[in-house]
Amino acid sequence: MTDTLRDTLARPLGSLRLSVTDRCNLRCRYCMPEDEYVWLPRTAILTFEEIERLVAVFAGQGVRKVRLTGGEPLLRHDLPTLVDMIARNPRVDDLAMTTNGLLLAKQAAALRQAGLERVTVSLDTLRPERMLAFAKSARHGDVLAGIAAARRAGFTSLKLNSVVIRGFNNDELADLIEFARAHDAEVRFIEYMDVGGATRWSRDQVVSQREMLEVLGQRYGVIEPVHAIGDDERAPAERFRLPDGTTFGIIASVTAPFCRTCDRSRVTADGTWFLCLYAGRGVDLREPLRRGADDAELATLIRETWQGRTDRGAEERLGIADRGALYRIDSLRADPHREMHTRGG
Numbered sequence: 254m255t256d257t258l259r260d261t262l263a264r265p266l267g268s269l270r271l272s273v274t275d276r277c278n279l280r281c282r283y284c285m286p287e288d289e290y291v292w293l294p295r296t297a298i299l300t301f302e303e304i305e306r307l308v309a310v311f312a313g314q315g316v317r318k319v320r321l322t323g324g325e326p327l328l329r330h331d332l333p334t335l336v337d338m339i340a341r342n343p344r345v346d347d348l349a350m351t352t353n354g355l356l357l358a359k360q361a362a363a364l365r366q367a368g369l370e371r372v373t374v375s376l377d378t379l380r381p382e383r384m385l386a387f388a389k390s391a392r393h394g395d396v397l398a399g400i401a402a403a404r405r406a407g408f409t410s411l412k413l414n415s416v417v418i419r420g421f422n423n424d425e426l427a428d429l430i431e432f433a434r435a436h437d438a439e440v441r442f443i444e445y446m447d448v449g450g451a452t453r454w455s456r457d458q459v460v461s462q463r464e465m466l467e468v469l470g471q472r473y474g475v476i477e478p479v480h481a482i483g484d485d486e487r488a489p490a491e492r493f494r495l496p497d498g499t500t501f502g503i504i505a506s507v508t509a510p511f512c513r514t515c516d517r518s519r520v521t522a523d524g525t526w527f528l529c530l531y532a533g534r535g536v537d538l539r540e541p542l543r544r545g546a547d548d549a550e551l552a553t554l555i556r557e558t559w560q561g562r563t564d565r566g567a568e569e570r571l572g573i574a575d576r577g578a579l580y581r582i583d584s585l586r587a588d589p590h591r592e593m594h595t596r597g598g
């Protein structure tokens with residue numbers, strides 16, 4: 254590769270989110286609120302070798318950051334082997350994973366040893382009874398055990414993601430900050446988004462960045478923004494500092510979208526490439542991969558697709574006056590690629 258590949262808004266191809274399975278062992282209301290789901294066919298799921306090859310082609314076009322997602326990525330059998338395969342690629346200089354933590358305690362050490370550099374654990378509540386009601390799981394203790402195991406395994410810059418929903422956990426902001434501080438982690442509050450499976454989304458349940466900062470300011474005093482430098486300028490979270498130096502982040506995807514700097518795209522477990530979390534359609538990379546296309550053909554497809562990218566889904570949603578959930582359930586059933594658990598949140 255010679256020059257940096259850029260889309261129509263001059264955004265580089267920088268960060269790839271790789272979903273390794275569409276299955277999940279939680280049923281969070283903001284992602285998978287239904288009783289039944291249509292899953293991707295098993296034969297369509299990319300093998301480790303196919304994923305490794307795709308990563309290599311993407312890396313040849315400029316991708317430097319790879320994040321493994323799901324569904325829940327730790328449900329994919331033998332994930333450390335895939336981590337090892339990707340970590341060997343010298344062009345990938347940041348390999349991370351987002352997990353719900355349920356299976357992390359058993360796998361943290363092997364993942365670290367295989368070359369995984371960073372872990373983000375979803376932790377929406379510190380109250381087990383809330384997790385039971387909200388995510389249909391009584392395994393809150395396993396998540397906490399996973400966080401402890403990740404630290405023991407040497408994951409130093411541990412992040413905790415909390416989707417903030419009014420009436421569910423908006424009274425836990427300070428508790429989550431305290432928990433993160435005690436566990437040498439950084440919490441990132443995420444505004445509740447109207448994407449994919451969030452069929453019960455409504456505007457009044459969104460707690461805005463502004464409101465979060467007001468609440469935390471009342472508790473802690475003056476909160477300063479932490480100015481992003483270098484790569485962090487493209488990170489979705491804005492970071493803040495409490496008077497005692499504790500930092501936290503807010504991902505204001507609903508009220509202050511950051512599409513203008515977005516260098517992220519997503520590959521689903523069946524090899525469909527989405528240029529935006531809100532994109533209606535993806536590009537089928539599995540077909541050329543399995544037909545025997547060579548690297549040059551795949552690279553051309555990726556280059557030409559990225560050069561034509563115009564997506565800025567969250568910004569466009571800002572302009573909708575009577576904004577509701579993006580999809581209705583029948584539309585999600587018709588195409589599971591529209592689900593957030595399929596395209597990796």
Ligand code: SF4
Nearest residue numbers: 512515529530566567
């Ligand atoms: S909505 Fe799309 S373009 Fe905007 S930040 Fe999210 S993924 Fe990027």
